[in-house]
Amino acid sequence: MALTQKKKRKIQNIASGYLFICPVLLGILIFTYYPAVSSFIYSFQSYDGFSKFEWVGLQNFVNLFTRDMETGTVFANTFLYTVITVPLGLFLGYLLALAANMKLKGISFFRVLFYLPCMIPSVASGVLWRDLLDPDFGIMYQIFSFFGLHPTFFTSASTAMATLIWTTTWGCGGGMVLWLAAFKNIGPELYESARLDGANTFQCVTRITIPMSTPIIFYNLVTGIIGSLQVSTTLVMAGSTGGRGPDNSLYFVAVKIYNDAFVRMGQMGYACAFGWVLFVIIGALTFVTFKTNKWVEYGENHG
Amino acid sequence: MAEMTLRQERREARRAAKRAPKHKLTPRKLAARILQYLVLALIALYLIFPYIFMLNRSFMYPADIMTLPVKFFPPKLTLDGWVKMFEQNNYLLYTFNTLKIVCFNMIAVPLSASVCAYGFTKIRFPGRDFVFSATLATIMIPGAVTQVPLYIMFSRLGWVNGALCMTIPALFGGGAVTIFLFMQFMRGISFELENAAKIDGANVFQRYALITMPLCWPIILYTVISTFSGGWSDFYGPLVYLKSREQYTLALVIYYDSINTNVAMEVANVRMAAGVFMSLPPLILFFLYQKNLIEGIQVGAIKG
Numbered sequence: 254m255a256l257t258q259k260k261k262r263k264i265q266n267i268a269s270g271y272l273f274i275c276p277v278l279l280g281i282l283i284f285t286y287y288p289a290v291s292s293f294i295y296s297f298q299s300y301d302g303f304s305k306f307e308w309v310g311l312q313n314f315v316n317l318f319t320r321d322m323e324t325g326t327v328f329a330n331t332f333l334y335t336v337i338t339v340p341l342g343l344f345l346g347y348l349l350a351l352a353a354n355m356k357l358k359g360i361s362f363f364r365v366l367f368y369l370p371c372m373i374p375s376v377a378s379g380v381l382w383r384d385l386l387d388p389d390f391g392i393m394y395q396i397f398s399f400f401g402l403h404p405t406f407f408t409s410a411s412t413a414m415a416t417l418i419w420t421t422t423w424g425c426g427g428g429m430v431l432w433l434a435a436f437k438n439i440g441p442e443l444y445e446s447a448r449l450d451g452a453n454t455f456q457c458v459t460r461i462t463i464p465m466s467t468p469i470i471f472y473n474l475v476t477g478i479i480g481s482l483q484v485s486t487t488l489v490m491a492g493s494t495g496g497r498g499p500d501n502s503l504y505f506v507a508v509k510i511y512n513d514a515f516v517r518m519g520q521m522g523y524a525c526a527f528g529w530v531l532f533v534i535i536g537a538l539t540f541v542t543f544k545t546n547k548w549v550e551y552g553e554n555h556g
Numbered sequence: 557m558a559e560m561t562l563r564q565e566r567r568e569a570r571r572a573a574k575r576a577p578k579h580k581l582t583p584r585k586l587a588a589r590i591l592q593y594l595v596l597a598l599i600a601l602y603l604i605f606p607y608i609f610m611l612n613r614s615f616m617y618p619a620d621i622m623t624l625p626v627k628f629f630p631p632k633l634t635l636d637g638w639v640k641m642f643e644q645n646n647y648l649l650y651t652f653n654t655l656k657i658v659c660f661n662m663i664a665v666p667l668s669a670s671v672c673a674y675g676f677t678k679i680r681f682p683g684r685d686f687v688f689s690a691t692l693a694t695i696m697i698p699g700a701v702t703q704v705p706l707y708i709m710f711s712r713l714g715w716v717n718g719a720l721c722m723t724i725p726a727l728f729g730g731g732a733v734t735i736f737l738f739m740q741f742m743r744g745i746s747f748e749l750e751n752a753a754k755i756d757g758a759n760v761f762q763r764y765a766l767i768t769m770p771l772c773w774p775i776i777l778y779t780v781i782s783t784f785s786g787g788w789s790d791f792y793g794p795l796v797y798l799k800s801r802e803q804y805t806l807a808l809v810i811y812y813d814s815i816n817t818n819v820a821m822e823v824a825n826v827r828m829a830a831g832v833f834m835s836l837p838p839l840i841l842f843f844l845y846q847k848n849l850i851e852g853i854q855v856g857a858i859k860g
């Protein structure tokens with residue numbers, strides 16, 4: 254009798270458990286895993302522009318790596334952008350967090366102001382930046398020429414990428430928030446005893462702050478790499494060139510996939526192949542980051 | 557040993573400092589304080605000035621915008637840009653289109669994410685950990701991989717060029733990250749409460765709705781706000797799925813109007829008014845709930 258009741262409760266648990274998780278179970282199957290598998294299959298097919306896919310074997314991948322002149326450009330641009338913006342965001346976020354961590358009256362007001370650019374929708378800030386950097390009536394030209402500089406910003410291929418990276422620095426409040434959380438986790442007694450042992454500020458930063466913040470740095474690194482490899486903000490920033498920038502200087506992988514899939518409608522199979530190549534690169538980079546995370550220190554074995 | 561006494565001395569000194577009157581600022585300290593505020597103000601000015609510029613320009617006459625040198629402050633204030641945005645460009649319609657999607661998701665995401673998180677944390681059943689790992693793994697798969705098959709699926713269902721592409725998926729779990737945040741929160745709620753309710757005869761639905769959910773309000777609030785600002789700002793989804801102008805969301809119409817040579821949007825005051833209008837709701841929510849929002853981001857980063 255007792256056993257059957259126990260069994261009954263177990264069955265009840267299984268039923269109610271699956272009932273509760275069925276939204277996400279169905280969700281990942283319908284909206285992630287099924288599309289991922291079909292995308293893999295499509296990447297070996299060519300799309301006729303209407304509704305039929307035809308089997309072409311590895312042709313898409315061969316075209317991608319050998320024939321498509323844009324492949325090299327978009328990967329070079331995307332990697333350059335990633336390699337610069339991820340560490341730069343970490344570094345500027347750290348400096349900003351140092352400023353925002355001062356014990357002053359009204360400091361939380363400044364923190365809000367520092368974070369504010371992160372809350373502006375990307376389309377709004379894209380439109381704003383195009384106005385600020387407008388070649389005819391943009392205020393940035395005026396400010397720079399006041400200092401005797403005559404930059405070309407988005408109008409020339411040689412400065413477009415640098416300009417784009419410069420505009421991303423307005424988002425360093427996002428990094429600041431994470432650094433502030435890391436600072437909060439470090440007890441003040443660590444610094445006090447280090448000071449007593451004769452450590453200077455630089456040593457305090459390199460021996461206490463940075464080692465104790467490695468989980469945050471690691472998180473930032475992983476999400477930053479994944480995020481910036483998929484960045485498509487240039488669709489707005491360089492909207493008049495279809496997100497390519499002058500001479501394709503701002504053409505990123507995600508924008509190219511969008512163009513192949515939805516602008517040139519006959520390229521859907523090819524776009525899937527491109528998506529899978531991007532996925533493999535992201536996966537490999539994440540794997541390498543996780544494999545080399547010996548420098549990340551979890552727990553409080555430092556005190 | 558020597559260190560101990562040193563520490564004690566320091567502690568004593570600190571206590572003494574606490575007892576002493578606080579507002580005794582030496583000139584040197586005062587100068588340092590002023591310098592600190594100056595640094596903060598300069599950084600803030602640098603980070604904020606583009607947005608002040610956008611606000612100013614949205615209230616300027618077209619004639620004052622198309623001048624050199626560029627004017628930072630409006631010589632004369634006007635609502636010209638704002639009126640044109642709503643009258644000629646019909647932005648109320650696109651605002652309504654956006655709100656339709658966003659309001660649905662603001663309810664659907666926390667509801668379905670909390671239901672799933674409850675199943676993952678409070679009920680024990682075989683296969684649970686496997687499904688959870690499969691859910692977390694979806695974070696790894698970039699949108700670039702799934703977007704073409706999703707588009708084909710939605711177009712076969714006849715959903716393309718409508719809001720359904722961006723609302724129906726929200727009913728299915730609300731995303732792995734949201735579920736994960738809910739789970740972190742629910743793990744903090746003691747099992748004793750759950751067990752007491754069980755003994756009192758509450759079934760699993762009552763325990764979810766009446767015991768767990770009321771305790772989850774901070775994470776519900778966070779999810780509602782972040783779903784709002786995410787959906788309100790979403791540009792890529794509408795870009796892929798919406799085809800005809802009367803279906804456009806605000807983000808999409810601002811984008812198309814700013815790259816096409818549309819009559820009214822060619823003038824910067826209309827563009828800037830649209831930018832300010834679009835930035836207002838997320839900013840207001842941020843000012844109201846900044847603590848909750850920033851903590852949510854930090855928790856996600858540290859525990860994730």
